[in-house]
Amino acid sequence: MKRTVVHYSDSAVFGGTERSIVHLLAGTDRSRWRAVLLHDVAASEELVREAQAAGAETSAAPTVRRKYDVSEFVRLAAAVRRLQPAVFHAHLHWPLAGKYGIMAAATARASVIVATAQLHVDLPPAGLVGTQHRVMTSAIDRYIAVSSHVAAALERRFSVPRDKITVIPNAVNLDAAGAAEPGLPANWPIRDGRPAVLILARLEPEKGVDVAIDAMTHLSDADLVIAGDGSLRAALEEHARAVGVDDRVHFLGHRTDVRALLRHAQALVLPSLREGLPLAVLEAMAAGVPVVATDIGGTREVVQHEHTGLLVPVNDSAAFADALRRTLTERDATARRVATARSLVQLEYSTDVVVSRVLALYDELLEAKRL
Numbered sequence: 001m002k003r004t005v006v007h008y009s010d011s012a013v014f015g016g017t018e019r020s021i022v023h024l025l026a027g028t029d030r031s032r033w034r035a036v037l038l039h040d041v042a043a044s045e046e047l048v049r050e051a052q053a054a055g056a057e058t059s060a061a062p063t064v065r066r067k068y069d070v071s072e073f074v075r076l077a078a079a080v081r082r083l084q085p086a087v088f089h090a091h092l093h094w095p096l097a098g099k100y101g102i103m104a105a106a107t108a109r110a111s112v113i114v115a116t117a118q119l120h121v122d123l124p125p126a127g128l129v130g131t132q133h134r135v136m137t138s139a140i141d142r143y144i145a146v147s148s149h150v151a152a153a154l155e156r157r158f159s160v161p162r163d164k165i166t167v168i169p170n171a172v173n174l175d176a177a178g179a180a181e182p183g184l185p186a187n188w189p190i191r192d193g194r195p196a197v198l199i200l201a202r203l204e205p206e207k208g209v210d211v212a213i214d215a216m217t218h219l220s221d222a223d224l225v226i227a228g229d230g231s232l233r234a235a236l237e238e239h240a241r242a243v244g245v246d247d248r249v250h251f252l253g254h255r256t257d258v259r260a261l262l263r264h265a266q267a268l269v270l271p272s273l274r275e276g277l278p279l280a281v282l283e284a285m286a287a288g289v290p291v292v293a294t295d296i297g298g299t300r301e302v303v304q305h306e307h308t309g310l311l312v313p314v315n316d317s318a319a320f321a322d323a324l325r326r327t328l329t330e331r332d333a334t335a336r337r338v339a340t341a342r343s344l345v346q347l348e349y350s351t352d353v354v355v356s357r358v359l360a361l362y363d364e365l366l367e368a369k370r371l
Contacts, residue, residue: 003086004034005362006110008061008101014044014254015202016170016279017093017118020146021047023171024089026054027355036083038101046256059083064100073100073107081108087362090115095123095158099136106139112365116144118170119276120153120297133158141365144168144358146277147298166361169302171354172282172345185260188225189250195222195328198265198289200258200280201272203230208271208294210236211317215269216245218321222328224269227261229254262287267327273314275299281309282349285341290334292323302349308341 005028007021021037028035037051037058048058062075080088080101088105090098092115105113115136123129137143137158143165145151151167154160190196197219201207209226213236216224226236226249233251240249255261262268268284270293277298284291285302291309293299303309310327312319327334347353 002032002034003366004036004084005087005089006036006038006080006083006085006105007056008038008088008090008098008105009043009047010040010061010063010098010101011047011091011093012040012042012044013202014046014050015093017091018044018047019050019279020116020118020170021091022050022054023173023351024355024358025051025056026173027171027351028056029359030055033359036085038079038083061101064104073104076100077104077107080105080110085110086366087112087114092117092119094119094121096129096132096136099132102136102139111369112141112362113139114142114144114361114365115140116146116168117150117154117276118146119274120150120157121274122157130158137164140164142166142361144361146170147301149297149301150276168357168361169349169354170277170279170282171351172279172286172349173351174286174346185255185257185264187252188264189252190223190225190264195266196264197222197224197267197269197324198261198284199224199226199228199269199271200261200283201226201228201270203228203232203236205232206273208273208315210239211271211315212269212320213240213245213249214243214317215271215320215324216248217243218318219324220248222266222324223248223250225250225252225261225265227252227255227258258283259287262289265289267292267324269320269324270294270299271320272296272299277302282345285309285338285345286349288338288342290327290338291341292320292327302344304344306337308337308344310337 035056037056038061041060062072064072088110145167151165240246267290275297293303295311305311310323
């Protein structure tokens, strides 16, 4: 019997969380599962397009902005009920994301409710944050934490019972990692053979892009290519001018050709201040691109210092420059790290491996309810 899994997102952007949803949709066994993306009306067109390309049905969900939007909540619950999910799978880009969708699924009597926690943010207690999370947790049959770091934070900050959390990482498509077309990506800014250090990130405060720009003041023989957009773009462009590296820092804006960009990068840098489990790092490892990243959270679970990449302290631009210099010049050591990283991704983070674990969890939860 084919069952329905509804993947729910109330996000309006297309980043790592949304790419992870697409990977799950693409890898789901269609002989056993009908896969549906239930998305916010303000969702990125790219998310909807990629979900449809992955073979999923898509449906726009009514938006509940606050707890007093009773009529919209009723419409959202009705939308879930019409889809008749055996599994309702919410994807949380911050701790209270998806709360109205989760409660709507409970109201609609979804058989099993799963929530993937992508990122931990230390939210202040104002606004009854703890109470809201407890209510949301009461409706969830199982959290999927994308890293042990996120799992520990759910336990510590929100008192989620450990037996209600399963750690399953984000997935990366190994077949797609090598599928980029030859030739330069559109608007590729480097033509003279200089090394390209790539950032794949939204331009928001938590991504620490200014630290990578500062690192370029210590690293004169490479260029920084930034693929991403966000609220800080103008400020970051001005910062690059202010520190005198604007001729070597290139802003490409939001890009959909990640594989092509990685094909022409000599290193990926991720200077984030917090991460759950960064998909950009997994994509770089799968593509054979060396990684230099901040020593934080879930990042250190995949970037094992000196083995699968190099880690540096938070906000340390000089350390980033040193690690990038080593990556670009110590070719044998870098090649060994790249090979180890790709082996790790193949064993633990490929789409086949991760999706099979997620589907097995669905089966376990449904069997526990005799469904």
